[in-house]
Amino acid sequence: MVLQIQDLTIGYKTDKGIVKAVNKATLHVGKGKIVGVVGESGCGKSTMLFAIMGLLGKAGKILGGQILFNGKDQVGNTPAEWRKLRGKDISIIFQDPMSSLNPAHTVGRQIREVLKNHRIVKPEVKGWLRRRRLKKLEMERVCELMAEVGIPSPRERYHDYPHQFSGGMQQRILIAIALASEPQVILADEPTTALDVTIQAQILDLLKKINRERSTSIVLVTHDLAVASEFCDEITVMYAGYIVEQGTVREIIANPKHPYTQGLFKSIPRITEKKEKLEPIPGNVADLLELGEECPYFSRCPHANPKCLKFVEMIELTDQHRVRCVLYEGAGESRASEAGAVN
Amino acid sequence: MQAKPEPLIKLRGVRKHFHKKASFLEKMLGRMKDQTVHAVDDVNLDIYPKETLSLVGESGCGKSTLGRAILRLHDITEGQILYRNQDISKLDAQGLIAFRQKAQIIFQNPYASLNPRKTVREIIQVALRSRGITNFFEQEKEIARLLERVGLSRRHMDQYPHQFSGGQRQRIGIARAIAMNPEFIVADEPVSALDVSVQAQIINLLEELKQDLGLTYLFVSHDLSVVHYVSDRVAVMYLGEIVELADTKSLFNRPLHPYTQSLLSSIPIIDEQGKERTRERIILRGSVPTPINPPSGCRFHTRCFMKIGEICERQKPAWTETNGHGVACHLYQPGRNEIQT
Numbered sequence: 001m002v003l004q005i006q007d008l009t010i011g012y013k014t015d016k017g018i019v020k021a022v023n024k025a026t027l028h029v030g031k032g033k034i035v036g037v038v039g040e041s042g043c044g045k046s047t048m049l050f051a052i053m054g055l056l057g058k059a060g061k062i063l064g065g066q067i068l069f070n071g072k073d074q075v076g077n078t079p080a081e082w083r084k085l086r087g088k089d090i091s092i093i094f095q096d097p098m099s100s101l102n103p104a105h106t107v108g109r110q111i112r113e114v115l116k117n118h119r120i121v122k123p124e125v126k127g128w129l130r131r132r133r134l135k136k137l138e139m140e141r142v143c144e145l146m147a148e149v150g151i152p153s154p155r156e157r158y159h160d161y162p163h164q165f166s167g168g169m170q171q172r173i174l175i176a177i178a179l180a181s182e183p184q185v186i187l188a189d190e191p192t193t194a195l196d197v198t199i200q201a202q203i204l205d206l207l208k209k210i211n212r213e214r215s216t217s218i219v220l221v222t223h224d225l226a227v228a229s230e231f232c233d234e235i236t237v238m239y240a241g242y243i244v245e246q247g248t249v250r251e252i253i254a255n256p257k258h259p260y261t262q263g264l265f266k267s268i269p270r271i272t273e274k275k276e277k278l279e280p281i282p283g284n285v286a287d288l289l290e291l292g293e294e295c296p297y298f299s300r301c302p303h304a305n306p307k308c309l310k311f312v313e314m315i316e317l318t319d320q321h322r323v324r325c326v327l328y329e330g331a332g333e334s335r336a337s338e339a340g341a342v343n
Numbered sequence: 344m345q346a347k348p349e350p351l352i353k354l355r356g357v358r359k360h361f362h363k364k365a366s367f368l369e370k371m372l373g374r375m376k377d378q379t380v381h382a383v384d385d386v387n388l389d390i391y392p393k394e395t396l397s398l399v400g401e402s403g404c405g406k407s408t409l410g411r412a413i414l415r416l417h418d419i420t421e422g423q424i425l426y427r428n429q430d431i432s433k434l435d436a437q438g439l440i441a442f443r444q445k446a447q448i449i450f451q452n453p454y455a456s457l458n459p460r461k462t463v464r465e466i467i468q469v470a471l472r473s474r475g476i477t478n479f480f481e482q483e484k485e486i487a488r489l490l491e492r493v494g495l496s497r498r499h500m501d502q503y504p505h506q507f508s509g510g511q512r513q514r515i516g517i518a519r520a521i522a523m524n525p526e527f528i529v530a531d532e533p534v535s536a537l538d539v540s541v542q543a544q545i546i547n548l549l550e551e552l553k554q555d556l557g558l559t560y561l562f563v564s565h566d567l568s569v570v571h572y573v574s575d576r577v578a579v580m581y582l583g584e585i586v587e588l589a590d591t592k593s594l595f596n597r598p599l600h601p602y603t604q605s606l607l608s609s610i611p612i613i614d615e616q617g618k619e620r621t622r623e624r625i626i627l628r629g630s631v632p633t634p635i636n637p638p639s640g641c642r643f644h645t646r647c648f649m650k651i652g653e654i655c656e657r658q659k660p661a662w663t664e665t666n667g668h669g670v671a672c673h674l675y676q677p678g679r680n681e682i683q684t
Contacts, residue, residue, distance in 0.1 A: 202626055226611035229614065280546075
């Protein structure tokens with residue numbers, strides 16, 4: 001296990017009290033695995049990623065739980081410790097490449113910054129020649145990285161600024177930055193949402209290639225179930241700060257258990273099927289401030305019953321499938337089969 | 344199919360160019376010349392009553408510009424847009440008011456398209472007033488009816504847009520559009536800013552309204568799964584030109600243009616059986632060229648994986664149509680071999 005999140009709870013301070021954006025989340029990322037975190041806006045999926053990178057800032061606070069990286073807990077790291085980890089062993093790719101690159105620096109310099117900060121390139125030469133040699137080696141490495149992520153003629157483009165690249169190319173630069181330190185885990189926060197479908201296919205292809213060649217683990221946060229189902233090995237579904245279902249892609253797609261996951265699948269138009277009327281999930285995404293003890297999906301759930309007023313813990317169905325719903329509590333086996341029939 | 348009715352809207356050779364002037368300084372330094380953005384180039388299109396026609400394409404292909412040009416939110420550079428055989432660019436102020444009552448638009452971003460300082464009542468009132476409903480009680484009744492029609496309730500009338508969620512705001516935008524009793528609506532990416540679970544609600548609402556009010560939609564979107572679900576016919580745009588036009592089934596089952604083929608193959612699909620995908624994915628090289636200086640000949644030739652040869656760079660492919668499936672590509676030109684030799 002490269003990355004292990006145990007019972008992580010994250011709260012944000014607001015005028016109206018503390019909002020728990022992530023509630024007792026447990027997520028395991030194995031070596032070389034691609035894990036998808038799927039959910040709608042405000043479900044806490046990005047907050048969780050930011051916590052793994054130590055980027056929560058002042059408003060957000062980890063209220064409990066552990067973030068284990070190679071077995072070592074990272075919660076409570078000092079800023080210096082975070083800086084050592086960040087961009088070295090774990091790196092992140094953000095959603096909007098234009099706003100995450102610095103418009104005032106050349107892209108080459110921005111990629112080289114990672115190499116410099118983590119002292120990744122080590123020249124053999126000692127003495128007064130060392131600095132020059134270092135710079136040359138680093139620049140060569142940057143060009144290699146740019147070529148690897150598919151930027152044509154990297155030597156000429158080293159000195160270009162971000163605005164001179166298209167959206168897809170900017171995203172490739174971000175991936176090059178993330179790759180520079182050969183991290184063990186890459187976190188990708190909606191890396192293709194801002195891009196067109198044909199470019200999305202290119203970028204996902206590139207990430208898959210990186211995953212296969214270097215066996216880098218990838219955590220992909222997305223709202224697009226179709227992207228997650230094609231790209232990931234495992235899927236975690238989040239709703240209103242809670243993980244409601246977890247399992248391998250095959251299990252989640254062929255056999256979704258939680259009513260929310262089932263609802264999501266029914267509300268997506270599919271190209272492969274004949275036209276059936278979409279069944280939207282009624283109502284709106286739950287307001288985190290108004291949540292109490294009950295299941296957060298209670299107000300929209302077709303299977304809601306009084307038992308739901310007390311939200312259950314995660315239930316292990318098989319070793320490949322976990323779900324958090326009263327329907328699947330040990331005693332309610334008849335109910336479980338009933339819900340299966342609905343699906 | 345039965346004999347086609349008279350089209351509601353006809354586009355003939357529509358062009359829309361935007362001119363970008365270089366500043367004095369830039370001219371002196373020779374850094375930049377005046378530029379022309381070819382947003383829409385030579386588009387011919389018929390929209391039939393009571394159909395949903397979708398425009399798809401990547402960002403910057405001119406699909407939104409075309410949608411807006413049809414409502415005369417942009418004045419076109421060249422060509423004709425005929426609404427019920429009436430050229431809309433020649434309408435006077437009176438005529439334009441009458442036209443805009445019949446043709447409405449739903450915008451992409453419900454956060455930006457509603458005036459934050461007006462209540463829902465005020466937003467819809469404007470439409471009613473121009474329809475001639477000025478009596479307070481009648482307005483009240485009509486607004487309540489419209490809100491209920493789009494799935495909101497009477498008590499939302501005096502709230503401001505910021506008090507609503509994204510899906511609800513889009514419903515307000517829809518209520519505003521149907522308040523005019525239109526017969527034609529341009530839906531410019533109506534669901535792409537919404538959450539997945541809410542998207543389906545809005546799509547179903549649009550479908551219901553179409554059935555009940557006998558609407559005609561021009562549906563502008565980049566999301567092919569949604570387009571497949573809602574449309575009767577689909578037009579694929581690339582760099583300002585329509586490259587393929589067919590009814591939905593025929594286009595998705597048998598795409599002809601290489602661009603359409605690659606577009607369709609790059610849609611991620613949920614595979615229920617969980618088996619490995621069998622279809623081959625065509626991944627295009629590079630990204631869309633700039634519309635400031637579009638490639639010569641067929642505009643797709645720079646990225647095309649089926650390029651025949653020099654003819655693609657030199658000659659613009661003519662529009663060929665068989666059984667209502669039209670395509671602009673040299674691969675499908677009758678007697679293409681003769682041209683080549």
